Amino acid sequence: MSDGFKPVAVGGALPAGTAAPATPRNVPYQGGAMSPSVESLRARFGPSIVRADVVWGETTVVVDRARVLEVITFLHDDPSERYDYLSDVTAVEYRDIERAMEVVWHLRSLPYRRFLRVKVLLEKGGPLEVPSVWGVYKSADWLERECFDMFGIAFTGHPDLRRILMWEDYKEGYPLRKDFPLRGRFSRSEQLRQALAANPEARYSMEELSIVDAFTDLPADVRQRLAAGETTGE
Amino acid sequence: MGLSPRPQSTPVHQGGDEPWVATRLDFLVNWSRANSLWPMPFGTACCAIEYMATAAAKFDLARFGMERQSFSPRQADVLICAGRVPFKLAPVLRRIWQQMPQPKWAIAMGACASTGNMFDNYAVVQGIDCIIPVDVYVPGCPPRPEGLMYGIMMLQEKVMRERAADVSLRNEMTPDPTSKLYIPPSLIDEISEPFGNSVHQQRSGL
Numbered sequence: 001m002s003d004g005f006k007p008v009a010v011g012g013a014l015p016a017g018t019a020a021p022a023t024p025r026n027v028p029y030q031g032g033a034m035s036p037s038v039e040s041l042r043a044r045f046g047p048s049i050v051r052a053d054v055v056w057g058e059t060t061v062v063v064d065r066a067r068v069l070e071v072i073t074f075l076h077d078d079p080s081e082r083y084d085y086l087s088d089v090t091a092v093e094y095r096d097i098e099r100a101m102e103v104v105w106h107l108r109s110l111p112y113r114r115f116l117r118v119k120v121l122l123e124k125g126g127p128l129e130v131p132s133v134w135g136v137y138k139s140a141d142w143l144e145r146e147c148f149d150m151f152g153i154a155f156t157g158h159p160d161l162r163r164i165l166m167w168e169d170y171k172e173g174y175p176l177r178k179d180f181p182l183r184g185r186f187s188r189s190e191q192l193r194q195a196l197a198a199n200p201e202a203r204y205s206m207e208e209l210s211i212v213d214a215f216t217d218l219p220a221d222v223r224q225r226l227a228a229g230e231t232t233g234e
Numbered sequence: 235m236g237l238s239p240r241p242q243s244t245p246v247h248q249g250g251d252e253p254w255v256a257t258r259l260d261f262l263v264n265w266s267r268a269n270s271l272w273p274m275p276f277g278t279a280c281c282a283i284e285y286m287a288t289a290a291a292k293f294d295l296a297r298f299g300m301e302r303q304s305f306s307p308r309q310a311d312v313l314i315c316a317g318r319v320p321f322k323l324a325p326v327l328r329r330i331w332q333q334m335p336q337p338k339w340a341i342a343m344g345a346c347a348s349t350g351n352m353f354d355n356y357a358v359v360q361g362i363d364c365i366i367p368v369d370v371y372v373p374g375c376p377p378r379p380e381g382l383m384y385g386i387m388m389l390q391e392k393v394m395r396e397r398a399a400d401v402s403l404r405n406e407m408t409p410d411p412t413s414k415l416y417i418p419p420s421l422i423d424e425i426s427e428p429f430g431n432s433v434h435q436q437r438s439g440l
């Protein structure tokens with residue numbers, strides 16, 4: 001199932017003689033040094049890189065929605081980039097109703113010690129759809145589910161896109177959207193009635209919580225006990 | 235408990251030198267119940283940290299007969315809900331309460347479990363008394379261990395005042411719409427509107 005754990009040497013891809021990392025001092029609000037990844041992205045994707053700016057020393061790249069999956073795959077696979085860690089997928093909605101929603105990917109390259117923020121703008125009124133990066137980063141699974149749960153953004157190609165924080169048949173919408181009332185759309189008694197009517201076991205079965213997928217990674221004694229027919233749970 | 239001097243002659247006990255005790259059955263039962271409350275900790279937030287401090291060596295819940303923390307509802311007497319309960323957890327909390335055998339009591343520890351606290355939002359139950367009956371509310375955010383122990387002592391006092399003849403204490407009632415005490419959900423909504431300007435608050439002010 002798993003092909004073993006390969007440790008990543010942090011900063012291992014940097015040329016010899018690179019200075020040891022230090023906490024940056026006196027970082028300007030705007031106009032700091034841009035990540036070198038932006039140059040290679042511009043060279044490869046051209047006009048699909050809409051904008052790139054540096055705020056507090058962190059580079060943000062705004063990418064055309066149609067090519068975002070290509071961009072992220074490139075950033076992950078290219079030997080000169082090697083962004084091997086997806087730390088967050090989230091979305092931003094602004095108070096300005098004219099302003100587009102943003103989907104944000106936070107990427108980190110451990111071998112090169114780089115950080116890059118990739119954004120896609122989703123215009124209001126258009127479909128809230130972006131491609132899922134689950135094929136590139138497995139960690140995108142729950143992050144995209146959370147983003148879908150809170151903002152209602154559909155990640156096309158996600159293997160199991162459903163709510164993760166709110167319960168499955170939550171009917172009030174997407175809580176982190178600006179038009180969502182703080183106390184929800186339904187009255188308190190209706191919310192409570194719906195919540196109490198939920199049956200948690202109906203959705204989260206013991207089969208779903210089982211450890212079949214992780215079987216080969218288990219310790220040998222646990223594997224033996226499970227193979228001998230020991231059951232878990234109720 | 236009344237330890238009375240042994241009378242000179244009694245039809246109950248004649249001969250021998252053993253001391254003896256006369257008391258009410260209620261008192262004896264309540265006394266043993268109040269001093270061996272096995273808690274079922276339902277800790278969901280920071281109150282649970284404070285609860286752990288209460289149970290640990292310095293404050294020592296074992297002094298109140300709570301030596302055994304019962305992590306199974308089937309062997310528990312008192313449910314201590316420590317922390318906020320989101321709507322997603324509401325059916326779980328109610329199921330745990332239903333699994334506890336009688337006699338049972340509940341303590342709402344902290345402001346969140348008692349009222350929802352500042353989490354007057356879409357996700358949090360506004361007090362666990364919406365779901366289960368609560369005997370003692372412990373205020374605080376979170377309450378200090380002394381506060382929780384005071385609540386436990388109040389619960390012990392409450393247990394001591396119970397009457398075995400009063401069977402209604404052990405009845406598990408579901409809301410009865412024909413009762414005069416029944417408050418319809420619409421009225422609950424009306425009287426539970428919050429004060430201040432948070433009534434129709436939108437995130438964006440749109």
